[in-house]
Amino acid sequence: MADEKVVRFGILGCAAIARKLVRAIAISPTSSVYAVASRSIDKAKAFASANNLPPEVKTYGSYEQLLDDPCVDALYIPLPTSLHLEWALKAAYKRKHILLEKPPALCVEDLDIIIEACNNNGVQFMDGTMWMHHPRTPQMKAFLQNPDLFGDLKLVQSTFSYAGSDKFFEEDIRVKPDLDALGALGDVGWYCIRAILWANDYEMPQSVIAHPRPVLNEGGVVTCCGATFSWQDGRVATFNCSFHSPMTMDLSFLGSKGNMRLHDFVIPYEENTASFFSSANTGKHKEISSGWGPRSSEHIVTTKFPQETMMVQEFGKLVKGIQDSGGKPDSLWPSISRKTQILLNAVNESIQEGLVSVTL
Structure with missing residues (x-):
């Protein structure tokens, strides 16, 4: 039974x-x-x-x-x-x-x-x-939403890349236009776009424009690209995704009073432990010619189960x-998925139309 x-x-x-x-x-x-x-x-x-x-x-x-x-x-x-x-x-x-x-x-x-x-x-x-379900994620959000430590969000930067082998570029479904036509944008770019939305409390940007020189294979599938998102109040976010560069999962946030970063946002380095680094009141630094501070604080988060569980x-x-x-x-x-899909398709539209700015 x-x-x-x-x-x-x-x-x-x-x-x-x-x-x-x-x-x-x-x-x-x-x-x-x-x-x-x-x-x-x-x-x-x-x-x-x-x-x-x-x-x-x-x-x-x-x-x-x-x-x-x-x-x-x-x-x-x-x-x-x-x-x-x-x-x-x-x-x-x-x-x-x-x-x-x-x-x-x-x-x-x-x-x-x-x-x-x-x-x-x-x-x-x-x-x-x-990564949305890892207990590290709500702890990072708590720092981003702290007006005394982080202030107002100004900039988000995200990168997710890995280097595909010759066999990957010949056989993998992620480079086949009839199977996964969105390529690197749909595979690794999805995570970057989701992180940008998450940091901005899912408020959609006003405009999207792809970065120059995206890479497309013979089938027209994107294998490397980037884009910039802009909000009416001056907030900006950028991302880069690629099948051609070494494994990188960087995510950083700049606020009016502090900053936060991590280097394994999609898949933590360790299954049961993850961390992020933050700095608050970063305007109070030493003489830059001899160094600067304060140093970032590492926040370690443990979990009984891996994030996929x-x-x-x-x-x-x-x-x-x-x-x-x-x-x-x-x-x-579903609403979060839909917003991520809209931005993903806007980046793709910008690429396909010659790097035009797409207004949302």
Whole structure:
């Protein structure tokens, strides 16, 4: 008999990122992997074996079979972005709650269709931006919102890059226009844009303009780019994302009184410990010719579970609230996804139209 106390996940697709979520679900005391589906039964079974899933986990040779299983409460969908609209809609119509890999769609119009289907069918939607669920994140926000220590936000700068191999640029789905047409912008740029929105309390900028010399492959897929966002009150944010540079996950914030930075904002260096650095009252410094201060303070945050498990638990709590109490889906997470998608597509529009400024 299925355990009614946990959220029973179905894994729709056997992408590499799915290994991380399978482990996260297994670690969580409030969820379980109930079934895995691939386009072939052999691939589904191989995935279950490689990830040491217990024998009672069901394996299916088609996505439709998993969707038809009445015991599956929720789906984790790590399929290529071009397939998200089709399978997220089918999942919503089957009333399966959806944890969807980012970017959730190729355009905001597609994402609106997915969100509407989820709302109409009482389905919780959340995208897979894991760092949002780390306990470090609310502690950083507390510093940003402290008027005495940080002051008013002036600037956000974010970078996420990694160096793809020759094989990556030849075979990976993230450089294929028919599978993940948003490329580096959708993959690593998504995190940078989300961080900018998060720091600005999800207030949308007035304008977006891509930086000069973006890199596109022969299929027209962006493999390196950057952009600047501007707000009417003078706030500015910039980001850079790339498949061509060494692993970098930098995030920094400048306020009128202080600053904050970290170098591992997407994936912490360590699974159970993460930190960030802050400086307050930075106007009080020593003579710059001989050094400057005060030194930044390191804030260390520990967590019992890795951030992906914290995401699964947050998602599961919302799912159980709907199942057990007849609640409605939480609209916060879809709205955050939608704003991130709008900015991502605005950057892409600026690139495609010759680096024009896009007004929102």
